[in-house]
Amino acid sequence: MQQLSEIDTLRKRADFLAIAKTGQRGIAQSVTPQYRPAAPEQKIIRVGFTATKKLGNAVVRNRAKRRLRAAILEVLKEKPITPCDMVLIAREGLAARDFPTLLQDLRYCLRKAGAAHA
Numbered sequence: 001m002q003q004l005s006e007i008d009t010l011r012k013r014a015d016f017l018a019i020a021k022t023g024q025r026g027i028a029q030s031v032t033p034q035y036r037p038a039a040p041e042q043k044i045i046r047v048g049f050t051a052t053k054k055l056g057n058a059v060v061r062n063r064a065k066r067r068l069r070a071a072i073l074e075v076l077k078e079k080p081i082t083p084c085d086m087v088l089i090a091r092e093g094l095a096a097r098d099f100p101t102l103l104q105d106l107r108y109c110l111r112k113a114g115a116a117h118a
Contacts, residue, residue, distance in 0.1 A: 009046070009048065026111070028106075046085045048088070064090035
């Protein structure tokens with residue numbers, strides 16, 4: 001299990017595409033996580049955040065990604081998971097969700113996607 005400080009952010013398009021191709025999904029009203037167990041030599045959790053233009057302008061998309069970042073950190077504080085690669089996709093219902101409901105959605109999705117702790 002990894003400590004909270006050992007989380008890295010995915011930035012390369014190839015990483016996002018690889019997780020989309022091989023990862024497991026969980027779907028909720030506000031978020032869709034794509035989860036893939038890490039390679040054996042990987043010792044950290046890598047998380048990427050994405051929000052499409054369907055969500056709104058840049059301000060709305062950036063706010064959605066900030067909320068997802070805060071939510072995943074909160075969920076991982078509660079119960080760390082084994083090293084993995086994860087992409088969190090903001091959905092249209094995210095802006096209307098209050099934070100506790102967003103956390104509940106994220107926990108549900110991670111459990112559905114097969115994350116180790118959920």
